[in-house]
Amino acid sequence: MIRRSHVLTAVAFAACIVPTVRAEDFSFDALCAKARKIAAEPYSPPKQELADFWKNLTYDQHRDIRFKMDSGLWAEEKEPFSIDFFHPGWTAKKMVSLNEVVGGKSEPLKFNLKLFDYGKNKIPAGTPPPQGYAGWRARTHLNTADYMDEFLVFMGASYFRAIPKNAPYGLSARGLSINSGLPGVGEEFPDFSEFYLEEPAKDSKSMKVSALLTGDSVAGAYQFEITPGPETVMDITAEITLRKPVQQLGLAPFSTMFWFGESTYPKPLDFRPEVHDNDGLLMELGSGNLHYRPLETTKGQFRHCVFTMEKPRSWALLQRDRSFSSYQDPEALYHNRPSVRVEPVEGFDYGKLHLIEMPTRDETDDNVILLWEPTPALEVGKPYQFHYRLRWMRDPAPSGIFSVRATRSGTPVQKPDQVLMTIDFAKPLTPQLKVGDPKWDDISKLKPVVTINQQSVKLIHVGLSDISMPNVDDLPAGLGRSDKLHMPQVLRAFFVCEPPKDLGDMDMTCELLDENGKCVSERWVYLWKKPAP
Secondary structure, rough: OOOOOOOOOOHHHHHHHOOOOEEEEEOOHHHHHHHHHHHOOOOOOOOOOOOHHOOOHHHHHHHHOEEEHHHEEEEOOOOEEEEEEEEEEEEEOHHHHHHHEOOEEEEOOOOOOOEEEOOOOOOOOOOOOOOOOOOEEEEEEEOOOOOOEEEEEEOOOEEEEEEEOOOOOOOEEEEEHHHHHHHHOOEEEOOOEEEEEOOOOOOOOOEEEEEEEEOOOOOOOOOOOOEOOOOEEEEEEEEEEOOOOOOOOOEEEEOOEEOOOOOOOOOOOOOOOEEOOEEEEEEEEEOEEEEEEEEEEOOOOEEEEEEEOOOOOEEEEEOOOOOHOOOHHHHHHHHHOEEEEEEEEEEEOOOEEEEEEEOOOOOOOEEEEEEEEEEEOOEEOOOEEEEEEEEEEOOOOOOOOEEEEEEEOOOOOOOOOOEOOOOOOOOOOOOOEEEOOOOOHHHOOOOEEEEEOOOOEEEEEEEEEEEEEEEEEEEEOOOOOOEEOOOOOOEEEEEEOOOOOOOOEEEEEEEEEEOOEEEEEEEEEEEEEEOOO
């Protein structure tokens, strides 16, 4: 068992011999002061050395090393949370310093071989153990009372992932990004090099973790308060200080995978209709208006969209298409992948939201990056505080307006020089239990409004059709016409345009207005790129 600072039985001592280390006072303010001091000094890379045996582990050898779940931090005391540790090796060669905080005192958690089952691996005699762990994950009774499910992982640079109840892992978050996705510019990956895990109270619903961030250009301190559940909520407070200027600084960054979707052309030769972790970006402006940008990739082309925003209320990477038939993958479960919403609290008044979409060869690469770049740029040597909240969820609550459900593109019949776009709006997105006697809107009072930012593009036709009943009849018998469910009203906006033959891309928008000119839908925002011949 892992040594506890206040409980150390003879049995535990026999299983885990750890040198006595004097506990030190810990506070987040002190960690921030430590980060400021580090930022004022030249960068010194970590000097931890990993023995060749561990460095040279193959994928299968590293995978054969299993953490003993009953040896997790706090597992013996039946706390609401338990912590597993990751063994370094294979690609996970960097090690981190882990510390337990109890009653305001921190003690290091030294590496212990006895916490792992090494399977078929034979450790050569004399091989020194690693000096630290590669990362950690947290468990709790997320889905059942009988099993401690993992719900949170910190491993590699400043990467972390979380999941809500009944969901597989999907997209990844980072503490900070530097020069991400900039062609010709080297990306820097700062590390969470130290973690401080605070022992939770017996009845606690949340756990608190602090981390020291270090890198060539920056140092900082982060505090995470994590509450798992149907939505796993992370409240993040941070302070960073730049050592030197950087070309692009990204706060609240994410990486996700989008290989192909319903509008991707040409599609890879794959049996599945779509393959992606997320399919859209929803932005809630300071005004409360909702803008939705479908994710997309273009073969051989780099896509970089920048949204300048003032005091945004939130933004989210969503997996909106929840139909298994859209993916046909019972193993990857793409239809159940989580969404995540960023809710700024402090330090996000002005900035640019960058969406970077890169071509990818398959589903093994995270090829989409989302990050917030604050403006004006941060000053070197001046601490910058920010605070935001992440909600890892299945789907946001219904907005009460028409939401973008699908985007498709093509060409009209026998008119290859023209572009045909269709956007399906739905209200609500999925069937809902009836409350009262809800009605569908009168489509005759709605009209789609389309904009294309390039004046050289000829907008030929715009239209709107109601495809609600075909969608109802597409559902299993008895569900679509249930008297207990309010079915989505689905409206298809469509338009035809003709760009000049030498035009490579178009910025487009589409939204639905009522007879008074009021917007009753999200604003669809799209970057069309001319497919490669």
